[in-house]
Amino acid sequence: MSTEHILLIAAAIIVLSVFASKAVSRLALPALAVFLAIGMLAGSEGLGGIAFDDAMVAQFIGVVALVFIIFAGGLHSDVSSIRPVLRAGAVLSTAGVLITAAMVAFLTYCFLGIPLKFSFLIGAIVSSTDAAAVFSVLGSRNIKLKGNLGPLLEFESASNDPIAVLLTIGVIHVIMGAEVSSAKFILYFLEQIGIGVASGYFLGKLTLFMLRKFKLDYKGLYAPLLASVVLLIYAATALVGGSGFLAIYIVGLILAHNDFPRKEGLKEFHDGLGWLMQIIMFVLLGLLVFPSRLLVIAYPAMVISAVLIFIARPVGVFLPMAFIKGFNTREKIFISWVGLRGSVPIVLATFPMLAGVPYSKLVFNVIFFIVLTSVLLQATSIGLVARLLKLQQRSPD
Secondary structure (H helix, E strand, O other): OOHHHHHHHHHHHHHHHHHHHHHHHHHOOOHHHHHHHHHHHHEOOOOOOEOOOOHHHHHHHHHHHHHHHHHHHHHOOOHHHHHHHHHHHHHHHHHHHHHHHHHHHHHHHHHHOOOHHHHHHHHHHOOOOOHHHHHHHHHHOOOOEOOOHHHHHHHHHHHOHHHHHHHHHHHHHHHOOOOOOHHHHHHHHHHHHHHHHHHHHHHHHHHHHHHHHOOOOOHHHHHHHHHHHHHHHHHHHHHOOOOHHHHHHHHHHHHHHOOOOOHHHHHHHHHHHHHHHHHHHHHHHHHHOOHHHHHHOHHHHHHHHHHHHHHHHHHHHHHHHOOOOOOOHHHHHHHHHOOOOOHHHHHHOHHHHHHOOOOHHHHHHHHHHHHHHHHHHHHHHHHHHHHHOOOEOOOOO
């Protein structure tokens, strides 16, 4: 295929995704579901017939896309509204993720008889909520929530990836025969969080200083400069053993809380870049899946989805938040319902494939099905659930 053909197809898919997301918004379907559907339609079993089965490329592009999506989320956050939810967000990002993973693993083992190691692998992969999905749905639906619900959901989704990554890698090592002690597990987790926070704070302050002090001759260079710095911070943090995703989210928060030249223009640029990354990532992940293989695992995947949505996620919210004041039962129910799964679980599902884990493609298809269920069921009903629980702010007259 020539370069021109590749560019034509890629550009056409992006244009189609944008207009399709606009067209179906009236049906209350989230844009993420549209992007996934277009990827599946363009794939080898769809109308497009594009053959794509490279997990390594999908993982690489997925990670880069998540970097910009999470940074854009931090850059558009109201820092003052996040301070009151730091404790609750930290609890959900740690204990909540662990409880959710354990519940999914145990109930999957009990209900379906899937070997315990693979049950834990599935539980680990789907244990965290997805920042791209949460930012996209809350933002595109213009859902205004009462109290601290919005900041809590955004902070949780942007900060709970490290433990999900840690759990997934740990379970993969166990399946492949490596010995992983509890002490090593805890140490690795503390390193991820500690280095991620320290790196994000220090490099965020350094980035702010750079943007304030260094004047560029051409205005157009500010955007590629900041984009490159974001990638640099993520990669440097990850290489020294920290959570790069947590670091760049903190960098985004620091920049959001301070003034610097070209701030509004850079915010608009990264908002657009974030959406472009979402389109590319979800379309690519849609290409990676084979729809015919989803039918084979539909029953067990639906059981796991039900366990995750109606049992594991609520327990993972209510149990750790029993010690957190400031949130009533209705708010905790809503937090449980907005446990959206999106690109992060699908990207994590490529880890077993690259590690050569047995039945990894089967696990990938199960995870993809769970994400589809979450997007179609939970994401489409967030506004309705908020209204039923009387948690949505009324629009000013």
